Amino acid sequence: MDIHAYLQRLHYQGPLEPTLQTLQALHTAHMLAVPFENLSLHYHQPIVLQEEALYEKVVKRRRGGFCYELNGLFAVLLRALGFDVTMVSASMAHSADEFGPEIDHPTLLVHLAEDWLADxxxxxxxxxxxxLQVDLEHIEGEQAYRLQRNHPYWIMQKRTAAGLWETEYRFTLQPHSLSDFIERCHYYQTSPESHFTHNRICSLAMPTGRITLKDLRLITTIHGNKEERILSSEEDFLNTLAERFGVVL
Incomplete structure (x- = not known):
């Protein structure tokens, strides 16, 4: 993997030493540069969970991806820079006490003087x-996150606009490799029960909000204020992908 090219993809010019400062800066840069998107599923482009294929897609073709791709490739970058990284598996929350399969969403633990959850x-x-500390509130603008503990699980929660804590997912500290998620990745690509097969999604963080394209709905949120616009055509959809997200299919 060409680390320099990956860093260029992230518009990153900061320090590279395996420190907390570097981890934080890289994580933020990744969120601002590489969109979360499922477009490959809708354009007959099979997702291959191998380092070379992920690098080709995200870095060379300047695409985004969904969890397996983005966290899988980010783990490769962090390890190449000297970070100690463990991939773990999270179960996505369907409700406060109902969760999906154990092998569902890959997320990363980065081991520094303390352990940090990267995703x-x-x-x-x-x-x-x-x-990785219970009840420590992590504030980001209008958003807040925290971790809870219910052995053997760690639980990641997000505070809603109403001030309630909503569970996003839970995970254990058992190590996994990206290949462990191949079957689940195939499910999300092909099953009619997969929410990813129902709509095209491309979403990218911005310094003061987020922009999301869900089929022909363009949703822009700035400082918590949401605006929606319906695109006029498929051509408008493709032009918006290129102009607003840097994605060319």
């Missing part, structure tokens, strides 16, 4: 890593 593949989520 650049969960769409509208934290932009800077969370310290």
């Amino acid at each position: 650049v593949g969960n769409g509208d989520s934290f932009r800077s890593p969370l310290r």
